[in-house]
Amino acid sequence: SLSANGQSSIEVHPLSQLNTERMEFAPVVHGARLVYTASSDAWLVCRTTTGDAFTDLYEVPRMGDSLGTPRRMPRHVINGRYNDGVATFFPAGTGMIFTRNNLEGKNDSNFINLKLYRSELSEEGVWSRGEALPFNDDYYDHAHPALSADGRRLYFASNRPGGYGGMDIWMSEWDGQQWSTPVNLGPAINSPGNEIFPFVDVEENLFFASDSLPGRLGGLDVFAARLNAAEEWELVGALPQPINTPYDDFSLVVDKNFREGYFASNRPGGKGADDLYHFKYEPRIIAGKVIVIDELTGERIPDAAVIVDLGEIEDLFDRLYHPAAQNPTFELSLKGGEGAFDLVPSATKYHLAASHPDYFPREADATVAELADKGGYVIALRRREILRQLQVIVLDKFNKVPVPEAQVTFEDRTMGQRETLVTDSSGTFVRELNCEHDYFLAATRNNYVGDEHALTGLLPRCLEAEMLHDTLWLRPHIxxxxxxxxxxxxxxxxxxxxxxxxxxxxxxxxxxxxxxxxxxxxxxxxxxxxxxxxxxxxxxxxxxxxxxxxxxxxxxxxxxxxxxxxxxxxxxxxxxxxxxxxxxxxxxxxxxxxxxxxxxxxxxxxx
The missing domain is CATH 3.30.1330.60 (OmpA-like domain)
Structure with missing residues (x-):
């Protein structure tokens, strides 16, 4: 199916071979395997001591577009007597952090809270039982871990003090010896409601689910955020349909190729409560073209420069992963006054700034449709004032000799200005002119019949010479x-x-x-x-x-x-x-x- 803007393709398919009438959620890619969380034998009952329907971690081989046979990860090592699940793996694949109920049992409030544990994979391929992270607390939940690509930052959900509502997204950093005190990601991401199931891709784009942020279609929806230039988190927005629906959509992960991923949803059409879904993202590539011309002559300007600034992108996946969106501001290389580049189809506009030393710069906003037109998007530049010296000589038409002291009316018809000049002993005068203006010259002298003519279309001559020359012929009045x-x-x-x-x-x-x-x-x-x-x-x-x-x-x-x-x-x-x-x-x-x-x-x- 298509994204909300109907341009870049997002296809969503249920993982029918994994989904059951129970709960499957929190997928994570681990090398050639997909690890996910599923309830055991009945509906999940949160914070229970009855033993009914707790969650465990499962893994299944990934073979291209198909999956192998799923299996539960080792019991009593990773999967214990309570809830185990929602895992994240270190880059080398030999360590993971996962969510588990407090192994110490109930706290004073009679709850068994969620905590984060780290497990290591031995050389024999056996996972350790798990060691609790130091910032866990018996009175608050710490769950849904997600490691950065380098394994140095750990994102998770918690209702620990200092947040903005229910569950918030927090982050702790590994300094080489220990995990730092967690930091709340702030109000741009966290709301008075719940923000859970974080995930960060290799470029540290953050995905998470929220039940309160504006822009939701309903229930839990997946949102994206990223760090700005000031290293502050800012919300990018809610993911488009068909990822988000009016139902619960959450625990989204993106593969490192940015072209596919997984998430969970309880949307209609599934097999049970929460089901796993696979999605593919296909960015649509459109070619755009810009042509820079001279406003007066219509000729292309070979050495013009164009700075392209990508505007807002409506489709969130395009914004994060479209190849043409990764360099939002760049100088377009022009050849013969024309340059081509790839467009983001869901961009609202492109801002173009064209310039050339001999022209006044011009900026314009162009739509994708205008840039994709086969004729190209044309920017016309107006040439700056080009001033040249004009040397005029007045000659005797019969004798071909200079005429001194001839009076020449010099009229700038573009500006409506007129002045009278007198030729020197060599029959000449020099005057500065603007090459984009039209002029009129008229010469007179006693005992001569005058001469006059217009000077128009001077620009081509000005581009070829620093000084222009003109001749007026006075015919002796015989x-x-x-x-x-x-x-x-x-x-x-x-x-x-x-x-x-x-x-x-x-x-x-x-x-x-x-x-x-x-x-x-x-x-x-x-x-x-x-x-x-x-x-x-x-x-x-x-x-x-x-x-x-x-x-x-x-x-x-x-x-x-x-x-x-x-x-x-x-x-x-x-x-x-x-x-x-x-x-x-x-x-x-x-x-x-x-x-x-x-x-x-x-x-x-x-x-």
Missing amino acids: VIRLDKVYFDFDKADIRPDVAPVLDKVVEVMKQFPGLRFKVNAHTDSRGNDAYNLELSKRRAKSVMDYLISRGISPDRLEWEGFGETRLTNECDDGVPCTEAQHAINRRVELEVLSMEGVENVEIILKK
């Missing part, structure tokens, strides 16, 4: 006025006397294929502004169409009309001027856009 290219008033037609001038332009452009021009047309101030703007556009377009008709490629030409916005004299609206003065404003200019292959503009002007 405008060639075409003398004698005039238009009649209110006209856009190319006059016959103008054609020879435009044919000269065609000749120059054919001689220098790297030349590109923009045709700028202007009007005088007569007429309204809107009309003049449209008129200038028609004139500019008319000149460009003429050049194209003479074989100049359209991609070498642009045009723009300015209307009366760029008068060359004082002949503005309302100012009386002669026709000759107005004619000067009705002009066409060629603005040089490119002059590749032309050494300097003077060559063009001469032609």
Whole structure:
């Protein structure tokens, strides 16, 4: 059957070949044998002098998953006239401590109390009759011994003074010569009721039965406890079903492989009073995966570190014995930004702390289901501020020389900040920038046409270099006025006397294929502004169409009309001027856009 969380498997089976209508309880593994306590011929009557139904120790060979034939241990040596049982063995197997009624008989209160005795196995294989431990008391019970794996600590149940209720769990230490005065394990374990049948595994996890601690299903239930970092006992909790039931479940022992054990219970379905049961624990192994990526790029971070901290584990057996629970905090080894590890299926969560020197750390809580997803659990880290120096040079686009004293607007669009910088004698400036921000640069200078562009997505460049470089190109503002290219008033037609001038332009452009021009047309101030703007556009377009008709490629030409916005004299609206003065404003200019292959503009002007 399954544990309460339905994940790690705990199978429970009765030991039918050992169980009878009488009482069988307190199993203990002794090498290749199972030793247990059973009543003799009738129901056990506690503290009786009638001789009816006392308990003895029995042993049975263990052969894999099967058991041999049980036999009672030697009478009159181990098993006496009263109750004998609940034994524990020293590591070498040549000594044991067991529970027995006081051989001296009744005390003043007319009770025969339980005491602890030590017996040694001789070389001939015979157990000694037993020697009472020094802290026994005629007036109080000392029973249910359990030795630690090294045999130096003895746990037992007693109602001796100094406890918290009825029977409590106590501990005594062997100093090499004698047993120390017993110490009560404290209120985290002991209650006002009864705590009995202790057992400690090889890792000193303590199991015991209680009839009063919270978390019980009913009757006696098995609980677990362990020492914390301060060497104080703390309760782990009650064992899950099917170990615990609403009936009496007690005297649990765990084999050293942590995968099986035995206990006693009076649950329904048994043969008699208390029966023996065998259980197997199969931890379920689940693979988990963590992937650490860059928050912006989505790329994996190869050298990231992840500290994994296992949270609460609901299943008590998983908590104590699951292989993946034995190291609750560890650094996960990542390969290529990905790491895998085994999960505890009943863990409520895992706390993950991812870090990298170049990133802000991030912590996250992940469930088992999230970690077990085949795509893995992804942690995205945000890169810390990466600052780099940016060197900007402003160059003359035609002459390829630096432009000093250029003004550059430097705008951090991420932060909404702007400043103006000026280039030095070498046409450069240096500015620090944040590689995760977006920037915009715009350069201007007198007699130049400005240049501007955005700087975005800088992070890949920043990761490759300590200093970034950028160039702004300023185009010299060269405008060639075409003398004698005039238009009649209110006209856009190319006059016959103008054609020879435009044919000269065609000749120059054919001689220098790297030349590109923009045709700028202007009007005088007569007429309204809107009309003049449209008129200038028609004139500019008319000149460009003429050049194209003479074989100049359209991609070498642009045009723009300015209307009366760029008068060359004082002949503005309302100012009386002669026709000759107005004619000067009705002009066409060629603005040089490119002059590749032309050494300097003077060559063009001469032609």
